Every structure is written in C-alpha cells, then in structure tokens.
Amino acid sequence: MAVRPEGTPCWADAMFSDVEQAKTFYGDVLGWTFGESSSEYGNYTQAYADGKAVAAIVPPMPGQESQPQWCLYLASEDAAATAEKIRDNGGEVLMGPMEVGEFGTMCLAREPGGAVFGVWQGGTHEGFEATAVPGAYCWAEFFTRDPEQTDAFLPAVFPYTAQQIDDASIDFRMFKAGDDTVLGRMRMTDDFPPEVPSYVNVYFTVGDCDDAVDRATKLGGVLRFGPMDSPFGRFAALSDPQGANFSVIDITTTQGEMPRTTDVS
Structure with missing residues (x-):
C-alpha cells in the first residue's frame, strides 16, 4: 500500500x-x-x-x-x-x-x-485496509466552537489547502491533502448543547442509511440528525448506546448539486 x-x-x-x-x-x-x-x-x-x-x-x-x-x-x-x-x-x-x-x-x-x-x-500497520465501502471509514469533520483557531491550526501542522463552502447558512470548510479533499470543518451552532465539547465526527459507509439508523436505534443508539439527502450521499448522525458520536452515509444515494466553494489561504 x-x-x-x-x-x-x-x-x-x-x-x-x-x-x-x-x-x-x-x-x-x-x-x-x-x-x-x-x-x-x-x-x-x-x-x-x-x-x-x-x-x-x-x-x-x-x-x-x-x-x-x-x-x-x-x-x-x-x-x-x-x-x-x-x-x-x-x-x-x-x-x-x-x-x-x-x-x-x-x-x-x-x-x-x-x-x-x-x-x-x-509501521507494519499502515491504517485502513479499505475506505468508502460498506462498514468502512468514509469521511470526517472537525466540529468546533472556535473555527478561526481550527482553520489556522490544521494547515499549519499539515500541508493542507482549504476551500470554504459558499453558503451563508452554514460555516463549513474543506481541507485538501494534495489533490484529495480529506477533511471538513463545521462550526458548532447553538443547536449543540453547551456541554458538548468540540470533537471529530467520523462517518462510516453503509449500504442503506435508513436501515442502518433503524438497526442502531433498535439497539439503543440515539438519532441526532437525519437521515438527510445531500450531494455527497444520504447520511445521519447518531450516538451509540455508550454515548460515542458517529455518522453513517450511503454514498450511492445522492441528491442535489455539489456546493460552490472558494479557495482560502
């Protein structure tokens, strides 16, 4: 690899x-x-x-x-x-x-x-052996209450370039490593209770978002958001029964046009 x-x-x-x-x-x-x-x-x-x-x-x-x-x-x-x-x-x-x-x-x-x-x-463990297939990692976003600091920090530590989504209703930035978009950054709004700290939201790929949500909630998971269609896939945010946050996404079910972005330094 x-x-x-x-x-x-x-x-x-x-x-x-x-x-x-x-x-x-x-x-x-x-x-x-x-x-x-x-x-x-x-x-x-x-x-x-x-x-x-x-x-x-x-x-x-x-x-x-x-x-x-x-x-x-x-x-x-x-x-x-x-x-x-x-x-x-x-x-x-x-x-x-x-x-x-x-x-x-x-x-x-x-x-x-x-x-x-x-x-x-x-070393001998290089990391994911598969991505963007059912059950595997797909995407992640830094959810932060202080996006200005996060936006300055990430490209200072890693050789990222950044693009801001051109949408006044959302403060979302994407970071690229080389030619690949690898991470997102979302500003946490007042929708998040104040006791919820900043965190990295990890997305796992599923074959059917609604089925995954149904399975999760029947096993004691909590639906936090969605399911929702997007140009990237149909996704939902969940907490597992022990409180760990994660998201699921069906990348084969997409809707809408990709958002416009602006390069930022």
Whole structure:
C-alpha cells in the first residue's frame, strides 16, 4: 500500500467500557467482525469489514474511564516532528509520541478549538485496509466552537489547502491533502448543547442509511440528525448506546448539486 499523504485520515478507534456491547452494536449496524484481542496492547481489538481492517475498539485502562468517543488518526511521516508542530501552533499533545511495537508511532493531541485527534506514523500497520465501502471509514469533520483557531491550526501542522463552502447558512470548510479533499470543518451552532465539547465526527459507509439508523436505534443508539439527502450521499448522525458520536452515509444515494466553494489561504 502506498504511503498516505501527510494529514490524510488513516485510522479510527474508540475506547468502550463495555467492549462486548460495542461489538454487538457495531457488528449489527456496520456489519463488522472482530479479530482477537491483543492483551499485549491493552486488549486492542481490530474491526473488519469484508475481511479488511477498518477500525478498532479497546477497553479503557483502569482509572482512565471517560465518555467514549471515536478518535481519528491523521497520517504523518514523522510523528515527533508533527507533535512539535502541534505544540508550536497552539495545540496540546495529550499522549506520546510513543512507539506501538512494530506497528507504528502514535500520539494524541487537542487542537486549539478543542477537538481531540490522533497522529499515526505507520509501521507494519499502515491504517485502513479499505475506505468508502460498506462498514468502512468514509469521511470526517472537525466540529468546533472556535473555527478561526481550527482553520489556522490544521494547515499549519499539515500541508493542507482549504476551500470554504459558499453558503451563508452554514460555516463549513474543506481541507485538501494534495489533490484529495480529506477533511471538513463545521462550526458548532447553538443547536449543540453547551456541554458538548468540540470533537471529530467520523462517518462510516453503509449500504442503506435508513436501515442502518433503524438497526442502531433498535439497539439503543440515539438519532441526532437525519437521515438527510445531500450531494455527497444520504447520511445521519447518531450516538451509540455508550454515548460515542458517529455518522453513517450511503454514498450511492445522492441528491442535489455539489456546493460552490472558494479557495482560502
């Protein structure tokens, strides 16, 4: 597999206090199967879609229990150098950089707008083995209450160029790594309760958005938004039974014209 361009989303994982419940939920909603837990690495358990590694779940370390959330990792050729850029541009390194055996080097960070994300320098584990197919990662957006800081931070740490959507009703920016649009940034409005912090919203691909929502809610998930049609696909925002936010999208069902954008520095 070719090395992913710097800043490209390359992996996602989440900590769950009830790992078996998470397996049941995501197995039914996204069709995941699961590998053996790695006791050497805190019972880290990879999830597979059609035999391809697409994410992982892990129980929290004792004393580290917190609200579950999906963590998106961005590719780096040098995690230590990226960590320095994070610090130099107003971010906070929360963990690492640390080597994870031969698999790679990781760190966790918080950008100035408040969203937590990961950095991954691939070794034998390069990241997603599949994307944009049912059960696999498709897209992600930084939801932030301070978009000005986030907008300055991301291209200072990663070699992104940016485009702003030309729509007065929404404050949405897209970031490109090379020729590929890889991330979005959404301003959090008053629709979000004040206790909800900034976060990275991860989208997983599904074959049928409405069916996925139905499965999720029957298993105790909460529908937050949608389903809604868009030029990118039919999507919905959910919380799983343990409170982790994520979205599902059927990229084969599209409606409307692609939005106009303006390049921004």
